[in-house]
Amino acid sequence: xxxxxxxxxxxVTEMGQEVTLRCKPISGHDYLFWYRQTMMRGLExxxxxxxNVPIDDSGMPExxxxxxxxxASFSTLKIQPSEPRDSAVYFCASSFSTNSPLHxxxxxxxxxT
Amino acid sequence: DAKxxxxxxxxxxxxxxxxLPCNHSTISGTDxxxxxxxxxxxxxxxxxxxxxxxxxxxxxxxxxAEDRKSSTLILHRATLRDAAVYxxxxxxxxxxxxxxxxxxxxxxx
Numbered sequence: 001x002x003x004x005x006x007x008x009x010x011x012v013t014e015m016g017q018e019v020t021l022r023c024k025p026i027s028g029h030d031y032l033f034w035y036r037q038t039m040m041r042g043l044e045x046x047x048x049x050x051x052n053v054p055i056d057d058s059g060m061p062e063x064x065x066x067x068x069x070x071x072a073s074f075s076t077l078k079i080q081p082s083e084p085r086d087s088a089v090y091f092c093a094s095s096f097s098t099n100s101p102l103h104x105x106x107x108x109x110x111x112x113t
Numbered sequence: 114d115a116k117x118x119x120x121x122x123x124x125x126x127x128x129x130x131x132x133l134p135c136n137h138s139t140i141s142g143t144d145x146x147x148x149x150x151x152x153x154x155x156x157x158x159x160x161x162x163x164x165x166x167x168x169x170x171x172x173x174x175x176x177x178a179e180d181r182k183s184s185t186l187i188l189h190r191a192t193l194r195d196a197a198v199y200x201x202x203x204x205x206x207x208x209x210x211x212x213x214x215x216x217x218x219x220x221x222x
Contacts, residue, residue: 004156035212043157043212091156102149102210104156 002026004105006092012111018080021108024073025094033093033102034067034077043091049075082112117201122217125191133186133216135201144205146177146184149212150197157200157212160186196220 005024013019025032033048047057052069060067064083069075079086089109093102118136125131137146148160161168161175163184168175174187188195200215 042214045211093156101147101159101162102157104158106154107156 004092004094004103006090006105006108008108009106010109010111012113013082014113015083016081017112018078019082019086019110019112021077021090021092021110023075023077023092023105025075025092026096026103027073029094029096029100029103030072031095031097032069032075033095034075035091035093035104036088037091037107038088046077079110082110084112086110087112117203117213119199119201119213119216121214122219124219124221125188126221127193128190131188131191131195131218133188133199133201133218134183135185136183137201137203138182140181140203141205142181144203146175146181147202147204147210148173148175148186149200149202149210150195151200151215152194152197158197160199191218191220193220193222 004026007022030051034046035043036046037043044059046059047067048055049069065079067077087110089107091104091107093104095102116139145162145164147162149157150160151157161170161173163175163177176185196219198215198217200212202210204210
């Protein structure tokens, strides 16, 4: 079991650039979640998918953020254009079903200068 | 979501038991109590969960008060690897897991 795989581990970009974060969930998991963690706001749920379909995106900060899940083994979180306040650690998590624990990746640390 | 109260930080000596408390007085009757922990520079890690009865697994034990308004995560022998932030999360479903500020556990050698 390789766990949830996120890439890149670190991303440094300039304000205004497009940023794409990637996630490969654990095989067989039907739920995928994107979280953001900052010192000020802690861990926040941005969006989650069930069977590749977005279920709740109420946590997405604004239209600059978008997430897709084109198939069961891949998801992206895109920020366009990026701003310094987007700097955070972004986590992807997956779970087998409604009553299964969340399995988190090791996150992508994003720095926007 | 139920409001939770956890100590900001706790200390424990290595190889001693640790009791991490959590108050969740507004928990609903169907909410499970989940515990996760986050080691430095890692994503959160599931520890344990329960509804009414006390629960044990290889990582920890969870003691739930009879009125369900509080719970305690018990690490039977703390190791240095247990130094982490521990989150107590009452939730109606895993999809609704909302993380608070947690308790930062320091383990002293």
